[in-house]
Amino acid sequence: xxxxxxxxxxxxxxxxxxxxxxxxxxxxxxxxxxxxxxxxxxxxxxxxxxxxxxxxxxxxxxxxxxxxxxxxxxxxxxxxxxxxxxxxxxxxxxxxxxxx
Numbered sequence: 001x002x003x004x005x006x007x008x009x010x011x012x013x014x015x016x017x018x019x020x021x022x023x024x025x026x027x028x029x030x031x032x033x034x035x036x037x038x039x040x041x042x043x044x045x046x047x048x049x050x051x052x053x054x055x056x057x058x059x060x061x062x063x064x065x066x067x068x069x070x071x072x073x074x075x076x077x078x079x080x081x082x083x084x085x086x087x088x089x090x091x092x093x094x095x096x097x098x099x100x
Contacts, residue, residue: 031077039099041080045071047097055087067100068092 006019033041036050046069053062062084072081080097082090 033073033077033080033094035097035099036095037098041071041073041094041099043072046100047071047080047082047092048100049092050096050098053092053096055090058087060086062087068097 007016008019009015010017035041035047041047046067049062049064049066049068052064054060055062066084068082068084068090070083074081074091078094079091080094082092084090
């Protein structure tokens with residue numbers, strides 16, 4: 001072992017691990033995407049809006065209780081990609097949806 005090795009504390013195991021070992025483990029496990037109630041979301045799930053949302057770039061407002069079908073997860077665990085009849089390319093924050 002050389003003095004140049006970097007170690008990182010892994011909260012899951014409670015151990016100090018070499019940084020090279022820890023980065024490989026983090027890449028293998030994708031982030032879990034959760035809705036406002038803490039339910040795990042997956043591709044293809046349907047969600048319901050929990051509050052009225054004004055859509056940027058349009059004059060439309062999506063009302064509370066609107067059902068969004070067939071969501072897609074993104075690289076960001078706080079955002080989901082969805083389709084709505086009136087709005088194309090809609091991205092919603094997970095804090096404003098609840099799994100059906």
